[in-house]
Amino acid sequence: MFRPCFVFKIFRKGERMKELWNEILFVFGDGRHELMINGFLNTLKITAGALVLGIVIGILVAAVRSSFDKNRESMKKRGGIGYWVLSIINAVCKVYLTVIRGTPVVVQLMIMYFVVFVSAKDGVPVAIVAFGINSGAYVAEIFRAGIMSIDNGQFEAGRSLGFNYVQTMRYIIIPQMFKAVLPTLCNEFIALIKETSVAGYVGVMDLTKSGNVVAGRTFEYFIPLFTVAIIYLVIVMALTSLVGRLERRLRKSER
Amino acid sequence: MKKFLKIASIVLVIALVASFAACGTKPDTNADENKADEPKAVLTMATNAEFPPYEYVENGEIVGIDAEIAQLIADKLGMELEIVDIAFDSIIPGVQSKKYDMGMAGLTVNDERLEKVNFSTSYATGVQVVIVKEGSAIKTLDDIAGKKIGVQTSTTGDIYATDDYGEEAITRYDNGAVAVQALLADKVDCVIIDNEPAKSYVAANEGLQILDTEYTVEEYAICFAKDNTELQAKVDAALKELIADGSVQAVIDKYIKK
Numbered sequence: 001m002f003r004p005c006f007v008f009k010i011f012r013k014g015e016r017m018k019e020l021w022n023e024i025l026f027v028f029g030d031g032r033h034e035l036m037i038n039g040f041l042n043t044l045k046i047t048a049g050a051l052v053l054g055i056v057i058g059i060l061v062a063a064v065r066s067s068f069d070k071n072r073e074s075m076k077k078r079g080g081i082g083y084w085v086l087s088i089i090n091a092v093c094k095v096y097l098t099v100i101r102g103t104p105v106v107v108q109l110m111i112m113y114f115v116v117f118v119s120a121k122d123g124v125p126v127a128i129v130a131f132g133i134n135s136g137a138y139v140a141e142i143f144r145a146g147i148m149s150i151d152n153g154q155f156e157a158g159r160s161l162g163f164n165y166v167q168t169m170r171y172i173i174i175p176q177m178f179k180a181v182l183p184t185l186c187n188e189f190i191a192l193i194k195e196t197s198v199a200g201y202v203g204v205m206d207l208t209k210s211g212n213v214v215a216g217r218t219f220e221y222f223i224p225l226f227t228v229a230i231i232y233l234v235i236v237m238a239l240t241s242l243v244g245r246l247e248r249r250l251r252k253s254e255r
Numbered sequence: 256m257k258k259f260l261k262i263a264s265i266v267l268v269i270a271l272v273a274s275f276a277a278c279g280t281k282p283d284t285n286a287d288e289n290k291a292d293e294p295k296a297v298l299t300m301a302t303n304a305e306f307p308p309y310e311y312v313e314n315g316e317i318v319g320i321d322a323e324i325a326q327l328i329a330d331k332l333g334m335e336l337e338i339v340d341i342a343f344d345s346i347i348p349g350v351q352s353k354k355y356d357m358g359m360a361g362l363t364v365n366d367e368r369l370e371k372v373n374f375s376t377s378y379a380t381g382v383q384v385v386i387v388k389e390g391s392a393i394k395t396l397d398d399i400a401g402k403k404i405g406v407q408t409s410t411t412g413d414i415y416a417t418d419d420y421g422e423e424a425i426t427r428y429d430n431g432a433v434a435v436q437a438l439l440a441d442k443v444d445c446v447i448i449d450n451e452p453a454k455s456y457v458a459a460n461e462g463l464q465i466l467d468t469e470y471t472v473e474e475y476a477i478c479f480a481k482d483n484t485e486l487q488a489k490v491d492a493a494l495k496e497l498i499a500d501g502s503v504q505a506v507i508d509k510y511i512k513k
Contacts, residue, residue, distance in 0.1 A: 118440050203426040203437065216409025219347050219371060
């Protein structure tokens, strides 16, 4: 509906602002603002749940993958069952990474909803699991890159001070790794937030879907779409500033 | 390279300005009513040709109930019919802005739409039905209350069911096939959808049935811009005559076999 001009006119004429305001009142009237709030909350729920699940999966997978890569030679030399167990778990992790990173998240979500969790009535937990598993694959590789980037000398120093492998990881490698991967991790979280917009495919009323429903009801696309866009932007900006703060705090130890 | 960038940016700026300028002009399709010397005035009809049997594309032409009725109306008014195929969402805005004279696309009359456009007399009825699994606890429409309902987003089935049973009862899917899939997986207890697609879903999937009682019967009508009352009156009069002499029913019967 010649929308670009609609915006154009608003800025040209003051009285158009009132028109826009009336239109906003109409679009979100009749209880439709509740739809949007509900959608916003669902998006937050899915994102927060998937973020936590993704970090947990990511840490576990990264731990397996980097331990295997770092200790492969020494364990093989020592022999025993440990090497075989670890190499099998490592192979499983590799398959997980390949499959999850190699297929679109929408497809994974649909498979989760219609095949894996057939009996789940509510789509939100299914979406949390699907996005969490998806995000976990990316987070795992980010963490692994972080661990591998820490100089081997740091590791050797820890071991020569009498720390065992886990202690070295916990007190020396991971704190340094975390600082290094934070910006990349933030990237992944931003991508995750926006990816949740496909949750509507499985009947979840997330923010994007709510915007679409409001638009479908009122035949006004401009206002709902921009509202949705602005809310996503605000969520991402809030997250970015939080991560930025964390980054600054972690950097204090460098001085 | 610099020169190229300069030229490219000038071209872009010109394109931008031109697109804004184009926004301001509206095609005045109604202007030719005043010109007596024109051989035939054009009646533009906006539709979305993805809704058989009302409108669909066959051999590159838009055919269907709406297209044929519109042709009959145009013949009666001595106008030339021009059918424009656009997105369903754009039909009402397009008619509102007078880009098209009228919109005819199996449009159901409802309050939200009446706020934006005027409607003619209704020329056909659409039926929304309820699909359930065979042996479901839902036997009649009264049993739906308190159950989970699957719908296709923003269809009239969605709108009515939300009003009748509340937001919590509704799960919205992007298309009818996904909603039916959800019904098969017991994610919802029933699906409310148009009668014609419902028939094909039930035929394609075993263990589904359509409830005998219809959920709603909707009135399909032609829409016009609010201030285009002159054309609306003319089309409405022609449509009433066509309904009275049975030609509209003949067209419907041709496409929908009982």
